[in-house]
Amino acid sequence: MAKTHYVRTTLSFLFILTLLVAGCGQAAPSGQGGGKLEGTITISGAFALYPMMVRWGEEFKKLYPDVKFDISAGGAGKGMSDALAGAVDIGMVSREIYPEEEQKGAFWVPVTRDAVFVSINQKNPVWEDLRRKGVTQDAFIDIYITGKITTWGQVVGRPEVTNPIHVFTRSDACGAADAWAKYLGNKKQENLKGVAVYGDPGLLDAVVKDPLGIGYNNLNYIFDAQTGQPVAGAVIVPIDADGNGQADPAETYASKKEAMDAVATGRYPSPPARDLNLVTKGKPTGLTKAFIAWILTDGQKYVDEVGYIALVKSKLDAASQKLD
Numbered sequence: 001m002a003k004t005h006y007v008r009t010t011l012s013f014l015f016i017l018t019l020l021v022a023g024c025g026q027a028a029p030s031g032q033g034g035g036k037l038e039g040t041i042t043i044s045g046a047f048a049l050y051p052m053m054v055r056w057g058e059e060f061k062k063l064y065p066d067v068k069f070d071i072s073a074g075g076a077g078k079g080m081s082d083a084l085a086g087a088v089d090i091g092m093v094s095r096e097i098y099p100e101e102e103q104k105g106a107f108w109v110p111v112t113r114d115a116v117f118v119s120i121n122q123k124n125p126v127w128e129d130l131r132r133k134g135v136t137q138d139a140f141i142d143i144y145i146t147g148k149i150t151t152w153g154q155v156v157g158r159p160e161v162t163n164p165i166h167v168f169t170r171s172d173a174c175g176a177a178d179a180w181a182k183y184l185g186n187k188k189q190e191n192l193k194g195v196a197v198y199g200d201p202g203l204l205d206a207v208v209k210d211p212l213g214i215g216y217n218n219l220n221y222i223f224d225a226q227t228g229q230p231v232a233g234a235v236i237v238p239i240d241a242d243g244n245g246q247a248d249p250a251e252t253y254a255s256k257k258e259a260m261d262a263v264a265t266g267r268y269p270s271p272p273a274r275d276l277n278l279v280t281k282g283k284p285t286g287l288t289k290a291f292i293a294w295i296l297t298d299g300q301k302y303v304d305e306v307g308y309i310a311l312v313k314s315k316l317d318a319a320s321q322k323l324d
Contacts, residue, residue, distance in 0.1 A: 037067055037287055038066035038287075039066075039067060040067075040069070041057075041068070041069050041287060041288060041291055042070045042088040043070065043072070043090045043091075044072045044079050044088045044091060044092065045073070045076055045079015045080070045082070045088075045090075045091045045093055045094075045279075046073070046092040046094035047199055047218065047221065048200070049112070050073040051220050052111075052112060052220075052306050052308050053092060055305075056295055056299050057071055060291055060299070073200075074172065074199075075173050075199070076093045076095050076173065076175040076178070077172065078091075078172070079091030079092045079093050080097075080101060080279060083106065083280055083281055084101070084105060084279075084281055090280055090291075091279040092276070092277075093108065093279050094174065094176065094178075094179075094218070095174075095178040095179060097279065106281070107279065107282055107283050108278065108279045108280075109296065109322055110275040110277050110311055110319055111277065111295050112300075112308040112310065113263065113264075113309040113310070113311055114220070114263075114274065114308060114309065115259070115263045116216050116218055116272035117216065117236045117253070118135070118215075118236065119203075119214070119215050119216060119235070119236060119237070120207060120215075120235060121209075121210060121212070121213055122234060123211040125161060125211070126152045126155065126156045126161055126163075129158065130238070130247075131238065131252070132246065132247060133156060134238035134239060134240030134247035135155060135238070135239060136243050137183065137184070137239070137241070139155055141184045143155070143167060144167065144169075144180075144181075144192050144193055145185060145187055145191055147193055149165065150165060151164055152164075152165055163212055164212060166195070166210050167195065168206045168207060169193070169195070169215070170197065170198070170199070171196035171198045172198050172199060173189065175274070176218050176272075177189040177216075179271040179274045180271070180272050183272050194215075200221040203215045203216070208232075208234050209233075219259055219260070220307050220308070222234060223259065225307070228256040229254070230254075236253050238251045238252045239251060241269055251267075260308075260309055263309045275311065276308075278292055278295070280292075283323075284323070289323065293323055296319050296320045296323065
């Protein structure tokens with residue numbers, strides 16, 4: 001009997017020890033490092049949000065080494081379609097979410113803010129005029145929508161300059177084109193004229209290679225990450241928002257910091273300034289929810305560092321409540 005009692009006691013001890021060890025491996029609450037979160041999060045979509053998402057993935061992985069990320073850029077349209085089709089866990093969408101997309105199950109939260117800037121080649125024949133005068137909204141409409149303005153001389157009131165404007169736009173469904181088109185008379189991407197080029201990097205490259213080119217780029221693509229200056233070969237066209245015929249200091253952005261300050265303080269027009277969103281098919285759960293919850297809280301400390309504009313606290317709080 002004594003032997004039997006010993007065996008039962010030993011088995012009971014081992015069973016309790018097993019439970020204690022297993023309990024140590026439970027996932028930590030969202031936002032706490034060192035837990036047992038694991039798995040792969042797949043993400044696709046907006047070029048505008050891609051650099052920020054890569055950084056968020058890197059920082060989250062430091063907290064949870066067993067979490068892996070598969071992140072790809074392909075435009076906001078791809079992010080939305082991939083999310084709704086269940087092809088990815090999260091879609092990056094750099095535009096507003098349409099009612100018909102919500103009806104299909106799109107759940108979304110804003111996570112940061114960005115803006116689209118007009119880019120031209122630094123060797124543009126009338127760059128000095130553009131830098132001094134800026135370009136009005138009406139002039140941009142006649143370049144990109146109506147096609148009434150076709151030469152650079154027309155833009156700055158110098159008829160003797162007959163160099164044609166080489167207009168470039170995006171070929172992929174994207175938030176940048178959506179925001180730019182909205183600014184030009186509440187139009188849509190398909191209303192934008194120009195040679196269609198794929199992706200933010202591709203559009204900027206087309207402008208850098210063409211002294212007569214004009215395009216539009218998200219903040220983190222038009223500015224060099226290392227220097228904070230516009231990418232070599234490109235410059236930003238000031239928007240003459242008040243229509244006074246000159247580019248005021250508040251409308252001229254020679255550095256990334258100046259551009260970010262303009263967006264953050266509301267001095268830059270909206271659109272093309274806009275919120276960037278994450279989309280899932282239905283309300284997220286598990287690992288995906290934990291990651292998004294972290295982005296809305298602890299992850300926000302990396303926003304300014306990467307070159308994005310933080311959302312106001314009330315909007316972040318509302319997004320967190322929506323997630324719960």
